[in-house]
Amino acid sequence: MIGIFDSGVGGLTVVKEIKKILPEAPILYFGDTARLPYGNKSRETIQKYSVEIIDFLRAKNCKTIVIACNSASALAADYVRKKNPDLKIYDVVSAGAEAVVDTTWNKKVAVIGTSATISSGVYKEKIAALDPEIEIFVKACPLFVPLVEEDWIVRPETKKVARVYLKELKLQKVDTLLLGCTHYPLLEKVIASVMGKRTKVIASGEKLAQKLKKEMLCFEKKEDMYYASDITEHFAKLARGILGKSVRIEKIELNKD
Amino acid sequence: MIGIFDSGVGGLTVVKEIKKILPEAPILYFGDTARLPYGNKSRETIQKYSVEIIDFLRAKNCKTIVIACNSASALAADYVRKKNPDLKIYDVVSAGAEAVVDTTWNKKVAVIGTSATISSGVYKEKIAALDPEIEIFVKACPLFVPLVEEDWIVRPETKKVARVYLKELKLQKVDTLLLGCTHYPLLEKVIASVMGKRTKVIASGEKLAQKLKKEMLCFEKKEDMYYASDITEHFAKLARGILGKSVRIEKIELNKD
Numbered sequence: 303m304i305g306i307f308d309s310g311v312g313g314l315t316v317v318k319e320i321k322k323i324l325p326e327a328p329i330l331y332f333g334d335t336a337r338l339p340y341g342n343k344s345r346e347t348i349q350k351y352s353v354e355i356i357d358f359l360r361a362k363n364c365k366t367i368v369i370a371c372n373s374a375s376a377l378a379a380d381y382v383r384k385k386n387p388d389l390k391i392y393d394v395v396s397a398g399a400e401a402v403v404d405t406t407w408n409k410k411v412a413v414i415g416t417s418a419t420i421s422s423g424v425y426k427e428k429i430a431a432l433d434p435e436i437e438i439f440v441k442a443c444p445l446f447v448p449l450v451e452e453d454w455i456v457r458p459e460t461k462k463v464a465r466v467y468l469k470e471l472k473l474q475k476v477d478t479l480l481l482g483c484t485h486y487p488l489l490e491k492v493i494a495s496v497m498g499k500r501t502k503v504i505a506s507g508e509k510l511a512q513k514l515k516k517e518m519l520c521f522e523k524k525e526d527m528y529y530a531s532d533i534t535e536h537f538a539k540l541a542r543g544i545l546g547k548s549v550r551i552e553k554i555e556l557n558k559d
Numbered sequence: 560m561i562g563i564f565d566s567g568v569g570g571l572t573v574v575k576e577i578k579k580i581l582p583e584a585p586i587l588y589f590g591d592t593a594r595l596p597y598g599n600k601s602r603e604t605i606q607k608y609s610v611e612i613i614d615f616l617r618a619k620n621c622k623t624i625v626i627a628c629n630s631a632s633a634l635a636a637d638y639v640r641k642k643n644p645d646l647k648i649y650d651v652v653s654a655g656a657e658a659v660v661d662t663t664w665n666k667k668v669a670v671i672g673t674s675a676t677i678s679s680g681v682y683k684e685k686i687a688a689l690d691p692e693i694e695i696f697v698k699a700c701p702l703f704v705p706l707v708e709e710d711w712i713v714r715p716e717t718k719k720v721a722r723v724y725l726k727e728l729k730l731q732k733v734d735t736l737l738l739g740c741t742h743y744p745l746l747e748k749v750i751a752s753v754m755g756k757r758t759k760v761i762a763s764g765e766k767l768a769q770k771l772k773k774e775m776l777c778f779e780k781k782e783d784m785y786y787a788s789d790i791t792e793h794f795a796k797l798a799r800g801i802l803g804k805s806v807r808i809e810k811i812e813l814n815k816d
Contacts, residue, residue, distance in 0.1 A: 336604050337594045342708065347593050347789045417793065448705035451599065459719050466716060532604045536674065557814045 303524060304514070305330045305364030307355045310338035310530075311537055312447075312484035313370030314544040316394060319507030320368075323515050328524035330362055332554070336531035339447055340373040341416025341483070348418065352378035354556045356386055362527075366518070368510065369393040372415050372483050376424040390517070395419075397513060398480050398506030399428035402436070405504055406478040409436045412471040412501075414493075415482030417442045425482060439474050443467040443483075450485045451540070460489070464496045472497055481505045488544070529554045560781060561771070562587045562621030564612045567595040567787075568794055569704075569741035570627030571801040573651060576764030577625075580772050585781035587619055589811070593788035596704055597630040598673025598740070605675065609635035611813045613643055619784075623775070625767065626650040629672050629740045633679040647774070652676075654770060655737050655763030656685035659693070662761055663735040666693045669728040669758075671750075672739030674699045682739060696731050700724040700740075707742045708797070717746070721753045729754055738762045745801070786811045 306317055310333045317329055332355055334340075340348050352374045359367055367389050369375045369382075375393035383391050402411050413425040420442040429438050445463050454460045471479065479501050481487055487505045494503045528551045530537065542548050563574055567590045574586055589612055591597075597605050609631045616624055624646055626632045626639075632650035640648050659668050670682040677699040686695050702720050711717045728736065736758050738744055744762045751760045785808040787794065799805050 336600060342791065342793060343593060343789050344791050444709050445702070445705055445711075448702055452701050454702075457723075459716065459723060462716050462719065466714075532600050534599065534601050536599060 303328050303330050303362065303364045304366045304368060305332070305359030305362065306368040306370050307332040307334070307359065307374070308371040308484055309333070309340040309373065310335050311540045311544065314541055315484050315487045315505065316368065316370035316507040316510060318545060319505075320511040320514060323508070323511040324518070327514070327518070328522065329526040330359065330364055331526070331528045332358065333530040333537075334556075335533065335537055339416070340371060341418045341444065341447065343373075343418060345377045345422075348374055349378040349381045352382050353385060356382050356389070358554070358556055360386070360389065365389060366514075367391045368514070370484055372398075373418040376419045376422040392510055392513060394484065394506040394510060395424055395482070396428060397510035398482055399425060399432060401504050401506055401509035402429055402478055402480050403432045404509070405502055406436060408475070408477045409433070410439070410474060410476045411436055411478040411480065412439045412441070412474065412476040413480045413482045414441050414443050414446075414467070414471070414486065416447065417444055419482055425480070439471050439476060441467055441471055446489055447483065447485045450488045451536075455488060455492070461492050461496065464489070464492050468493065468496050472501075476501055479503045528552065531556060560585050560587050560619065560621045561623045561625060562589070562616030562619065563625040563627050564589040564591070564616065564631070565628040565741055566590070566597040566630065567592050568797045568801065571798055572741050572744045572762065573625065573627035573764040573767060575802060576762075577768040577771060580765070580768035581775070584771070584775070585779065586783040587616065587621055588783070588785045589615065590787040590794070592790065592794050596673070597628060598675045598701065598704065600630070600675060602634045602679075605631055606635040606638045609639050610642060613639050613646070615811070615813055617643070617646065622646060623771075624648045625771070627741055629655075630675040633672075633676045633681040649767055649770060651741065651763040651767060652681055652739070653685060654767035655739060656682060656689060658761050658763055658766035659686055659735055659737050660689045661766070662759055663693060665732070665734045666690070667696070667731060667733045668693055668735040668737065669696045669698070669731065669733040670737045670739045671698050671700050671703075671724070671728070671743065673704065674701055676739055682737070696728050696733060698724055698728055703746055704740065704742045707745045708793075712745060712749070718749050718753065721746070721749050725750065725753050729758075733758055736760050785809065788813060
């Protein structure tokens, strides 16, 4: 069983990519919808929440974990790896950094994400460790998540907000832009149209799925399971929109006495 | 001690109004910043969080409670009153409904708020109970909170978003618009300019402070205290912006074992 978690529903964009490359992989998804979003919270709080979720996934017998939340990957991945040396823990930030290095040819790249992810500096670190010649431009885009949540995906106001956020990155003539938040693939079209044809817009889900495929050869046949810490009609609708089908989502309380 | 809580920093707009009318009142503030926002969460989760916070305020010796969060007022006020019959619990929704009734003369009013507040229907209920002749128009404006959080208060994009949200309400020629979310007073100017001169834009903080004043005659002299479940630089900055001064905010974990 592969345990995948995110602060909410955005991590399902990663599930979708994993399903494309590894359709047979059994998935256990957890969205921390009772405490989302993580992007404006402190390192300490995000680490605490990640530890609680991994304890839950461990109890559900997941030996492989995917952190499908950029904020948690940025601020808590190394922390939870140290605490859980027996688990194989993948994260979207490491995968995203590799995807950037694979894609760029002019060695000028951009990464966008939440405030927590961008101010952590983790993308700059990881990309520089893989190729120190790459020039990296970053920008926090805090309104993109609420715009997706509001389903304003094709509205002119969203394009206007995107123009404000992406203006500086566009001037830098980056050839690659990484969507460093799992909600952002839903805005891929508007972001790509603002950036123009010379910039390739990529997400980390595909690379992460390829990495998983390399290391996992066989799966027990099992049914996928979806959990969340809070369930609203809105959340279920967003999940349907991303996965292209309805899934049964079970509510689970992490802090239950 | 008056215990005041909100999902985050927005409730400080209510503290500010209370301080104007009752400068001597000792305040204990709690912002649930580790789990904000509440506006897109379910009734059950908001009730659970409100119970936990009131337990904390009770332990800190607060006998009077102000729910300075519209989502919690809408979905949990009656629930926590039943659970805590010995506490005097005020809420911004009841105060806001009274303020609307006091203000309107053409009996056409609008209320804006988060998805949770608006879809609860509680404003319609409370206003109708006070004056059944009043016609009430409501609109959820989920992007207003993130726009405030992003400090895009005077940007043209914010005015464009406000125009989209307020269009229908403006056509209804309401003479009163209630800001049914404690973050919204920070957008009062832009909302008022979109609605035009014929609509009075009001918040519930002032009415709530007047209600408190009527019932509380004397206070022990005590220092105000501010707590939050998560503290980021951003949160401290927003708090400074609202209160007009720096306050010491202490971090407190509600779920500590």
